[in-house]
Amino acid sequence: MTGRFALTRRLPDGYFDDALHTDVLKGLTGRPKTLPPKWFYDARGSELFEEITRLPEYYPTRAEHGILRERAGEIAAATGARTLVELGSGSSRKTRLLLDSLLRHGTLEHYAALDVSADALVAAGESLCRDYPGLEVTGCVTDLETDLGMPADARGPRLVAFLGGTLGNLDGEARPAFYARLRAELAPEDRLLMGVDLVKDPAVLVPAYDDAQGVTAEFDKNVLRVLNRELGAGFDPDAFRHRALWNPAEERIEMRLVSLRTQTVPLPALEMSAEFEEGEEMLTEIAVKFRRESLGAELARAGFELSHWWTDREGRFALLLAEPAGTGGP
Structure with a gap:
């Protein structure tokens, strides 16, 4: 606990040393x-x-930020999230656009950040606690490749955000496994928000x-x-x-x-x-890099239904909202 910021660790002592040794030896x-x-x-x-x-040259961050700036209000209205869970949160800079819109919408109570870096979680968490004094802010040190570390007591509906195009770091074998772990964690009223970079020149x-x-x-x-x-x-x-x-x-x-x-x-x-x-x-x-049709089909095979798709004006980057299949609206 640091001030109002609560940090938990789901990984055993020595986890990263063991993982580094394994990854480097294999690689x-x-x-x-x-x-x-x-x-x-x-x-x-x-x-x-x-x-x-x-x-x-690096357009993805600016493009995603622009979409969030324009669409955060729609995201808040479509999800009514009481808890925002961010996977691979890092500095949580873009997250503030979602926090502001969800707070204006009157539903948000809890922001839960998940990342491998304790230092990044603490720095971002303490900053958010100062700037959002009425918001519960928690962090969890975990490895998203093996354990999503979703907060068990998080109040629903939950909005799970996976931003920055990070999905693209997973290949065609790793993505279905990631979707399956995520789908198993979500209740019918929860929603998934992802930022994805698109195929282009x-x-x-x-x-x-x-x-x-x-x-x-x-x-x-x-x-x-x-x-x-x-x-x-x-x-x-x-x-x-x-x-x-x-x-x-x-x-x-x-x-x-x-x-x-x-x-x-x-x-x-x-x-x-x-x-x-x-x-x-x-x-x-x-x-x-992704295409709407093939990514939508990929999500459908994993038990998600694509409900919203927004792009920047140049069509370079997309923000999508998906729900557990067969659940209907929020």
Whole structure:
């Protein structure tokens, strides 16, 4: 408890150390080599990502913010939410548009933030407590890949928000599993709000992940610094080049680190070394882009019904509202 802000932890001691060891061992011994993007986000990685969201090439944050600014009132009216649950809340900046509209609507009582970073939850939670003194604000440290950590005592109807296009970090196998866990948690009156980036010209997409200033490149390489610090690894970030490309078959952006030379990288904490050939690429992030028809069908197979679909004026990004199938209106 920090002031009025209550923080709970659903993960056992040593969870992140064990998860990092498992992910890196699996990723660096696979073909092709991979590293999960969640390991970008130490304090420096979070700072770099906030900087990315302000870059001229990176449109998703501005586009989503614009939709929320225009449609938050409709979302509040359509959901009547008493509890707003945000998955992967981070700094909770965009959340304030939803909070303001739900409070004006007269229904909101509780904001529950879920994230892997305790520091981010505390910083955002304390700020929200100061700015919304009548609102119950709680945070939960959890790993959304394995445990949604939905607050059991949250009063319904609940609005579950999954913003920022984060759904795109899940591939075609991971998304159905995520939907299934989420669907099992929702009552008939609950609603799901998601922000998704849409398929568009690669000439727009690729620069959003490979900006002219090189901020995204530093963000990508930050995962190597995390491994050096946490695992005693011997990565030289200057021996890798950031690359972003459009994969048309999968309709996704892929971020990769390209080895600039043949090299052996020691990872003493794992009692192994990773061998890289010159030009070998390691996949560090995917960002799937969506189409309304196929995403609606994907949600329907998981037991959700798409009820609202809003886009920015350029049709680059969408905000959707879905409900458990067969429940009708709120």
